[in-house]
Amino acid sequence: MAHERQQAGIRSFLLPLSINGAAENVACLFSQNQVVEILGPRPVEYIPGSPGYLRGVMLYHDSLLPVVDLEALCDRHQPVRQEQYRQLVVVRTGAVDPVTGESLKAVVSAKVRMQLAKISGQELAQASEQGKVPSSLRESGLVRGCFRRQGDSVVLFDLGPVVQGTYAGRVREVCR
């Protein structure tokens, strides 16, 4: 039964990204379990002094969640763009707050609509091959895996360091 399910493919979401310098189209993969909800545009409060990849905070079911711009995260050397988004995707990151122990969620801003896709188990197994990660993304240090699908690069991100706040320190270290 499980084998049949794997053959049919795992229901997932793809977020197409525009990454400067990437030779091919890049999309970010979120599993169905990872995606909590896909929301339409709503107010995001900008936080002064925050890095360009953090668009602000959003109130979601009584919780304050960081809103992450994946394109800015992958393209840190580009000036901060204040582009409009079409959707806000609430995702589970798998990371926990080191202080409270709560599981941390994030909101990913999407300029284009999220696409539904069925990813085969074989494709996911290939994702562990780090060698195929486009160079523009490898620099971010947040790529868990990458595989080719219909000519595009599909990337799995680890947003844990971003929501835990350790990524900002890592970026500062690199910049020094």
Place this chain on the structure above:
Amino acid sequence: MKTLYLAQIGRQLFAVDKECVLGVGMLHDGAVKPMEEEGRLYLPLPHGNRAVICDVRALMGRNGDRISSGRGCYYLIIGHGEQVMALTMSGKGRIIMADVVAARPLPPAFTGQSRALIPGVLVNGMDLILLIDLQAALAATMGDVPEPGMVADRARERMEA
């Protein structure tokens, strides 16, 4: 409960301790203009005093739609220690009472300068009110970026208080 001054900056709401507010000003025709010195803008005040202008929108990297510091602009004049700061606002602002103990910290993703500038967020229905740390706002305006350790210490002190 604490008395706060609520300032609208762009479409966002910010609050500062009312006790630090010296007054609200607006630039009219013929009024004194902000002056620039060493890359910073200062608002001339009576008796030869001046206030450094802090544009929160600029600190958010939103220079494109920063509030004009010219005619028709509102300023919230704030005293902090020996320093006087003029916060640009989109309107006159108003006084509110709020339970600041209920303020929530920013998510852990926000570290460094952002956490120092906004030590807490008040939730009022669907609105979020960002509490501004005047010391950090002044430091950011003057170009002093606090060290991450210093930010953590200050946040811990605030939590303990």
